[in-house]
Amino acid sequence: MQMTRDLRIVSVQEWREAAEGTVSVRGLSAWYGRHRALTDVSLEVRPRSVTALIGPSGCGKSTLLRCLNRMHEVVLGATVSGQVLLEDEDVYGSGVDPVSVRRRVGMVFQQPNPFPTMSIYDNVAAGLRLAGTRNRGVLDGKVEQALRQAALWDEVKDKLRKPGTALSGGQQQRLCIARALAVDPEVLLMDEPASALDPVATARIEELMVELKRDYTVVVVTHNMQQAARVSDYTAFLLSEDGGGGALVEYGETRQVFEEPRDERTRDYVTGRL
Amino acid sequence: MARELRTGMLPPRVRRASINWGDRAFHGITTGFALLIAALVALLVLELATESVPALSRFGPGFLASTSWNPVTGEFGALPFIYGTLATSALALALAWPIGVGAAAFLTELAPRFVRSILGTMVEMLAAVPSVVYGLWGVFVLVPLLRERVEPWLIERLGVLPVFSGPPFGLGVFAAGLLLAVMILPTLASVSREAMSAVPRGQREALLALGATRWEVIRAVVLAQARSGLVAATVLALGRALGETMATVMVIGNSPSINVSIFAPASTMASVIANDFNEATGLQKAVLLELGLILLVVSLAVNTAARLMAARSTR
Numbered sequence: 001m002q003m004t005r006d007l008r009i010v011s012v013q014e015w016r017e018a019a020e021g022t023v024s025v026r027g028l029s030a031w032y033g034r035h036r037a038l039t040d041v042s043l044e045v046r047p048r049s050v051t052a053l054i055g056p057s058g059c060g061k062s063t064l065l066r067c068l069n070r071m072h073e074v075v076l077g078a079t080v081s082g083q084v085l086l087e088d089e090d091v092y093g094s095g096v097d098p099v100s101v102r103r104r105v106g107m108v109f110q111q112p113n114p115f116p117t118m119s120i121y122d123n124v125a126a127g128l129r130l131a132g133t134r135n136r137g138v139l140d141g142k143v144e145q146a147l148r149q150a151a152l153w154d155e156v157k158d159k160l161r162k163p164g165t166a167l168s169g170g171q172q173q174r175l176c177i178a179r180a181l182a183v184d185p186e187v188l189l190m191d192e193p194a195s196a197l198d199p200v201a202t203a204r205i206e207e208l209m210v211e212l213k214r215d216y217t218v219v220v221v222t223h224n225m226q227q228a229a230r231v232s233d234y235t236a237f238l239l240s241e242d243g244g245g246g247a248l249v250e251y252g253e254t255r256q257v258f259e260e261p262r263d264e265r266t267r268d269y270v271t272g273r274l
Numbered sequence: 275m276a277r278e279l280r281t282g283m284l285p286p287r288v289r290r291a292s293i294n295w296g297d298r299a300f301h302g303i304t305t306g307f308a309l310l311i312a313a314l315v316a317l318l319v320l321e322l323a324t325e326s327v328p329a330l331s332r333f334g335p336g337f338l339a340s341t342s343w344n345p346v347t348g349e350f351g352a353l354p355f356i357y358g359t360l361a362t363s364a365l366a367l368a369l370a371w372p373i374g375v376g377a378a379a380f381l382t383e384l385a386p387r388f389v390r391s392i393l394g395t396m397v398e399m400l401a402a403v404p405s406v407v408y409g410l411w412g413v414f415v416l417v418p419l420l421r422e423r424v425e426p427w428l429i430e431r432l433g434v435l436p437v438f439s440g441p442p443f444g445l446g447v448f449a450a451g452l453l454l455a456v457m458i459l460p461t462l463a464s465v466s467r468e469a470m471s472a473v474p475r476g477q478r479e480a481l482l483a484l485g486a487t488r489w490e491v492i493r494a495v496v497l498a499q500a501r502s503g504l505v506a507a508t509v510l511a512l513g514r515a516l517g518e519t520m521a522t523v524m525v526i527g528n529s530p531s532i533n534v535s536i537f538a539p540a541s542t543m544a545s546v547i548a549n550d551f552n553e554a555t556g557l558q559k560a561v562l563l564e565l566g567l568i569l570l571v572v573s574l575a576v577n578t579a580a581r582l583m584a585a586r587s588t589r
């Protein structure tokens with residue numbers, strides 16, 4: 001499948017478009033104060049695909065994810081070294097504003113967290129307003145588009161003025177996805193987006209991830225092996241051994257990682273022996 | 275039938291009964307205390323009302339609108355004191371609110387951890403300073419400073435405005451308002467700080483992840499979600515300013531008059547009561563008690579409002 005896409009590239013412009021949403025992690029290490037949480041992680045996230053980050057609890061999956069949109073440094077005392085290239089720009093380069101990085105790399109959290117003081121509409125419009133969009137018509141259009149992309153439009157179109165917290169957990173999480181999509185990012189990061197949801201709501205989120213990879217690069221952290229196998233195209237397995245901070249053990253196509261893992265530790269983990 | 279159903283479904287009766295007795299006794303005692311407090315307040319209102327009957331029947335509702343104050347001829351009106359109370363409290367709130375809420379936002383959102391704990395403790399400690407100490411500071415430091423420097427400076431530059439006109443007395447509405455501002459600042463700051471730190475971390479991160487600056491997070495998430503707590507802080511502070519007596523008596527100048535200029539001396543309901551109750555007899559005593567009644571009603575109303583808002587914010 002990747003092959004067919006590569007063969008399609010005929011012009012510089014198409015090559016550019018194909019590269020949009022590429023994330024290259026190079027030699028990334030991360031700390032919380034003096035505690036090392038990630039050790040020298042390097043990986044290339046393919047554009048317009050779903051990449052799953054798996055590994056045992058505390059191995060640094062969330063940390064890696066949060067390093068990709070510079071949310072890691074929001075934690076007091078947290079530091080990073082290494083590079084994260086968005087296409088070919090280092091998001092940690094000098095003079096790069098984290099605010100602009102976060103507009104290009106959206107994020108969905110484990111707990112659905114719509115803003116309780118804002119309506120459904122205002123929740124989705126929040127990012128657009130931050131970016132300076134004031135025109136009512138533009139906002140209306142983008143809010144509807146984002147809600148449609150998040151497969152929520154039909155359920156909320158008659159109550160856009162209701163508070164965002166008045167929705168069910170699954171709907172709230174799709175609202176948060178819509179909120180992240182509204183600013184039209186290139187990459188969407190999701191940290192266990194379905195772990196607080198029931199199976200039906202989880203299935204909807206999973207369908208959505210598969211939908212979204214047509215337009216976005218999706219990176220998802222999950223504890224659920226079946227989920228990783230179902231929705232992702234590529235899988236990265238991280239492991240933190242003897243407190244040294246999480247390191248990348250294996251990275252490849254999901255089918256290969258699950259069916260013919262190259263590393264013994266990966267095999268132990270995906271078969272549930274670790 | 276209900277009894278059979280219960281015995282069928284619950285563990286042995288003996289235990290249940292003993293738990294219930296404890297519960298019931300506790301319930302009874304606490305209800306008793308609550309009623310006692312309500313009764314005390316009711317009694318206080320009743321007592322004040324009966325004691326002020328001579329004034330109530332003599333002046334009627336016109337008392338609230340009259341500006342005369344002449345113990346010799348027996349002419350009394352409440353308006354100068356109502357004005358003094360409202361003017362000093364409003365001034366105090368206007369000065370203290372931005373600083374208190376700003377300090378709270380700084381402490382919860384921006385300050386490094388060690389500054390946070392040191393400043394936080396200092397703010398809490400300010401709330402424990404007795405008001406007579408504030409009064410002393412007001413008399414010996416604040417008032418001379420105002421009279422010799424601040425007020426002349428303001429009059430020279432803004433004197434065309436009636437509010438800033440007139441001679442610099444030092445003692446007056448301005449001094450009282452400033453001193454009250456200092457006194458309510460800790461309440462404002464610490465209650466707002468609590469309200470702000472109750473806003474979940476995830477909410478801040480959610481907006482940051484959308485590409486917000488720290489300032490935008492404070493405005494759209496922290497202040498917005500702490501709003502009812504901020505209202506409660508405001509009303510609590512206002513309640514304290516309205517009723518504060520000792521410090522006000524010491525710096526307000528104690529003159530039953532209404533002036534446009536904030537530099538003029540004035541009097542509040544609380545300060546006139548504290549000043550005059552010693553010599554007051556007959557009608558004047560009734561008048562002071564009626565002022566006390568008005569002040570009590572206003573303070574209770576403000577306090578009740580604060581409680582209702584605080585209850586709504588925790589929901």
Ligand SMILES: Nc1ncnc2c1ncn2[C@@H]1O[C@H](COP(=O)(O)OP(=O)(O)OP(=O)(O)O)[C@@H](O)[C@H]1O
Binds near residue numbers: 036037058075
């Ligand atoms: N805010 C923080 N302050 C200090 N240490 C932290 C913080 N967050 C995470 N850590 C530490 O960093 C390491 C990696 O944490 P991280 O949250 O990235 O793990 P994870 O793989 O996402 O785990 P989980 O699957 O449980 O979510 C852990 O050892 C954790 O204790």
Ligand SMILES: [Mg+2]
Binds near residue numbers: 062221
């Ligand atoms: Mg995690």
